[in-house]
Amino acid sequence: MLARFTQTFAPYRDRRMLTLLILGFSSGLPAPLVFSNLSIWLRDLGVSRTEIGLFALAATPYALNFLWAPLVDRLRLPWFSARFGRRRGWALFTQSLLMLAIFLLSLTNPAQNLMLVALAVLFVAFMSATQDIVIDAYRIELLEPHLYGAGSAAAIWGWHLGGTLVGAAGGLYLAEYFGWNTAYGVLAAGILIGMVAVLFSPEPKPSISAATLAEESRVLANLDRFNALPKHLRAAMGWFYVSLLAPFAEFTRRKGWLWILAFIFIFKLGDALLGRMSGVFYRELGFSLLEIADVSKLYGFGANIIGILLGGILVARVGLLKALFVSGLATATTNLTYAWLAASGQSYAIFVIALIADNFTTGLVTVAFVAYLSSLCNSAYTATQYALLASLGNLARIWLSASSGWMIDKLDGDWSVFFVLTAIIALVGLPLLLVLIYKFPVIPPPTFESQTSEAGFKKNGVSDP
Secondary structure (H helix, E strand, O other), X not given: OHHHHHHHHHHHHOOHHHHHHHHHHHHHOOHHHHOHHHHHHHHHOXXXXXXXXXXHHHHOHHHHHHHOHHHHHHOOOOOHHHHHOHHHHHHHHHHHHHHHHHHHHHOOOOOOOHHHHHHHHHHXXXXXXXXXXXXXXXXXXXXXXXXXXXXXXXXXXXXHHHHHHHHHHHHHHHHHHHOHHHHHHHXXXXXXXXXXXXXXXXXXXXXXXXXXXXXXXXXXXXXXXXXXXXXXXXXXXXHHHHHHHHHHHHHHOOOOHHHHHHHHHHOOHHHHHHHHHHHHHHHHHOOOHHHHHHHHHHHHHHHHHHHHHHHHHHHHHHOHHHHHHHHHHHHHHHXXXXXXXXXXXXXXXXXXXXXXXXHHHHHHHHHHHHHHHHHOOOHHHHHHHHHHHHHHHHHHHHHHHOOHHHHHHHOOOOHHHHHHHHHHHHOOHHHHHHHHHHHOOOOOOOOOOOOEHHHHHHHOOOOOO
C-alpha cells in the first residue's frame, strides 16, 4: 500500500517541478489584475456591468498570442538569447516588460480616463500572454511526456499561488488598506520572483523527430530549385515556412484535427462567463473586499490545490480524455452552486460552499486540459503549437465573456438564471469530447530523436535570424 502511494506521488518529487511551480506563479500573478480584481475595482467606481464585461476584450492578446509565438520559437533576441539561451532569454525579456506594464497600470485612474486604463490593461495582457508562450514551451521541453500531468499540476499550483493567493486575495487586502493603485504597484514587483527562477533554471534542449526534419528538408529543397530568385530571398522564404507555416501544416496532417480544434474552442465557455462576473456578483450581494479575500484564500485556494493534486493523479490513472470528461462534467455541475448562492442572498456559508466547489473542479479540469494540450505539441514547434491551441480556447472564453455583463443586464440582474445558463453552456463541449475519446484518442507527435532543434534547423539550411 505504501509503495503504491509513493509511486503515485513520485513525479512530484522531481526537482524540475519546483522550477515549474515558480514559473507558474509568474504566469498567474497578472491574471487577476486584468480580470477579477480589475472588475471589482471598476465596479466600486460605478462603472456599468456592460462596460466591465467589455473590458474582457482588452485581454484579447491571450487569445491571439499564437500570431507571434513563431517569433518566440525562432527569433534570437539581442544579448538576451546569447547570454541566457533561447527560452530563458525570452522569459527574462518579457518579464522585464511585464513588470513595467503592471507598474504603468498602477498609475492610471479609471474614474478620470477609462480609455487610458484599457490601453494599460492591453499592454499588461500582451506582455503576460507573451510570457505564457515562453513558460508553456519551457515546461513542455523540460519534461518527458509521461511527466506532463505532474508538470501541468505543478505549473497550475504555481499559477494559483500567484493568481489566486497573491494577485487576487493579496491584491484585495492591499486595495482595502492602501488603495487600488498601491496594490497594483506592489504586485508589479512580484514578477521578480519568476525572473529569479529563470536565472537559476537550466535551458531545455528539445529534439526534433525524423519525420519533421524530412518534411522541412523536402520543402526547403523545393525552394532551392527556384534559381531565378536571389539566395537571400530563398533563405527568407525558407525561414518563413519553417517558422510560421510548418507548425500549422504539421498539425493539420493529424487525424481528427478539426474535431480537436472545435473541442478546444468550446470546452471552457461556461467557465469564461462565470469567471468574468464573479467578483461583481460578490460585491452586489454585499460581501466586502476582506470577506472575498478571506474566502478565496482560506477555502478557495485550499480546494483548488486539492483539485490540482487529484487532477494529476486522475490523468495518470484514467488517461487524458476520460479525465477531461469527468472533470468537465463536475465543473458544469458546480456552476449551479452559484445559482444557489444567488437565490439565497448574502449567505456566508453558501458562499464558502460555492467557492470550494468551483475551485476544486477548476483544479481538476485545468490539469487535464493543460496536459492534453501539451500532449498535442511537436517539440520542433512547441511554443507555436501550444500557443495556437491555448489561444483557441482563450479566444472563445475572452470574446464570449465580454458579453457576460450585457447578459446579466438583459436578465434584469437575475444572477440565478445567469449561472444556470453558464452550467448549460459548460456541457456543450462534452459530446465533442466523446467523439474524441472513441474516434481520435490521444496520439503523441512523432517519436523524438537525440538531435536538438537548433541542430535540426541548421541541417535544413535555416538559421535563426
